[in-house]
Amino acid sequence: MSNTLFSRTKKNDRHFIPALIAGFFGGNIASFVKWGTENPLPPRTPGRAIPPAEMLDDLGFNSGGMIYRWSEHMVNWGVAGVHHLFSIFFAMLYCWLVEIFPAVKLWQGVAFALLVTVGFHGVMLPLFGWAPPLWQLPADELISETLGHILWMWTIEVFRRDLRRRMVG
Numbered sequence: 001m002s003n004t005l006f007s008r009t010k011k012n013d014r015h016f017i018p019a020l021i022a023g024f025f026g027g028n029i030a031s032f033v034k035w036g037t038e039n040p041l042p043p044r045t046p047g048r049a050i051p052p053a054e055m056l057d058d059l060g061f062n063s064g065g066m067i068y069r070w071s072e073h074m075v076n077w078g079v080a081g082v083h084h085l086f087s088i089f090f091a092m093l094y095c096w097l098v099e100i101f102p103a104v105k106l107w108q109g110v111a112f113a114l115l116v117t118v119g120f121h122g123v124m125l126p127l128f129g130w131a132p133p134l135w136q137l138p139a140d141e142l143i144s145e146t147l148g149h150i151l152w153m154w155t156i157e158v159f160r161r162d163l164r165r166r167m168v169g
């Protein structure tokens with residue numbers, strides 16, 4: 001295998017089932033890591049809509065009614081669920097892609113995290129009207145989302161590398 005950005009692994013060196021398992025478990029745990037970064041570094045200014053809530057509402061769901069109580073707090077399970085499923089899906093995609101294109105794990109997943117940040121916060125969310133364009137976002141939000149995505153993906157990479165090693169050798 002050469003060291004180019006688009007180098008591929010040999011087909012017999014690809015292990016998709018362990019990769020998807022690692023992505024599933026890593027994505028579950030990394031979801032909590034991402035939420036954890038939003039506590040000390042909130043990603044939005046007060047009063048601004050949360051993009052997953054906007055998405056759910058646009059799809060015909062009542063995101064405001066998707067709540068449960070925990071320890072006297074109101075928790076929106078719809079918004080939390082969107083974030084959690086996002087984490088699992090992209091973790092599994094990442095782990096699957098790494099099996100084919102090893103460069104995807106560049107900087108222990110940080111490059112992929114930056115692509116996700118720009119792809120979602122710079123393209124998808126503004127395209128659907130769920131968030132302002134990237135250049136209109138406050139610096140606090142850019143810092144919070146970027147750092148949160150880097151820690152989220154690095155957690156997934158740690159799971160990917162460890163579980164793949166344990167399952168494949």
